[in-house]
Amino acid sequence: MEIKNNILDERKESIIFQLNRNQNVGNGWIGGNAPAYFDDKSELLSAIGSEYHFYLCFVCPLDKNNMISIFIPKEYENRISKNIYPNCSLYVFEHPVSKESMDSTYTEFGMVKHYISEGIFVSDEQAFDTPFFIKFGGIPFLIQEEEYYYTELEKDKYSFLCQIDEEGYPDGVFDSRTSLPFGFGAVYLYAIVAEDSIKNPLVGYWQYS
Template sequence: MRDLKILKERTECMLFQANEKDSDNGWIGGNAPAYFDELEGMVNKETEMNFYLSIVNPFNETEMISIFAPKHFEERISKNRYPNCSLITMKHPKTEESKLDTFADPDLVKHFISEANIVSDKASFEERFLIKFGGTPRHIQGEEYYYNKLHDDGFDFIFQVDEDGYPDTLIKPRKNYPFSFGAIYLYAQILEDSIMNPIHSYWQFS
């Protein structure tokens, strides 16, 4: 369990990578957490979402944060900004990977999320990573309209997922990157000892 001050001070951040070595930190690709088995009708049949990633909350090992994206790229790209971002981002109890492939993205090969490497925020801008937790966002596009309203509504950056950090084995042959070689940025209310729902997001692409 880590101290939330890393999210408040923002001088350091945690960098995570994707690899094929099993870990307890979560995964990208594969099946969604079993928590979502009972939500199939609500989440998938109405919105046609694919599971993207789940990471164990570094500040509460009993929780996970999961990301789902619309199956169709047109739906993703037409709604990529807060408050109308089409991604579903949710904090929920930690569960194992489901045995059901209801939400599985057929273009992704499951990889695990590594242990965190803590570096200075400044140093993180020179490194490749799958996930950057804390610090300041490394944007692909600098327009402030992506995040100004989030700040106005009381939300702060918690982490980003960057497709620049994909290993070569993550995307199946002849398949496209889900976010066009882009990055997802997640924001939440940061309290004294917890990350508070709701979690909101936007994404950018090259």
């Protein structure tokens, strides 16, 4: 897989994604309702209960049949108190591509739904100078350069997968009463990177500025 080699093995390139309020290209969304996949999967969500909001979902660039969905605690204190692997309180689910549900159980109404754009391949050097919302592959751009964030992940054979950067929100994602979920920070996903696939994606940590 040449794409995987460039972005997850050699890590010379990454794929960057933006947000758009009006143009749905089928790459996922932030805000709005959770994917319909979860409508009959109560056992998957039983662990998080009603204390979580749906944050976003996006199609995996390496497998267009699968999406990655993230659910976050409603209360900021429950996010910040557990923000590093293996005790990170953000939940990640990998699942087949799904349309948006009609069920608003996990919807954060302070967020205005925006769609995730088509991905653009850039060198990692270019990505550093290019605004993005999601950066898939390459190396992580850390807000806080502290090894303790990823030491345990690397011990357990996890590698950086992508980051979601709050600097990439366009105007209008949140109403005036809603605070940014991660304190103008970034969320870092890791996974087991196998020869021809990625396995067990999870939130390794999140950082705030």
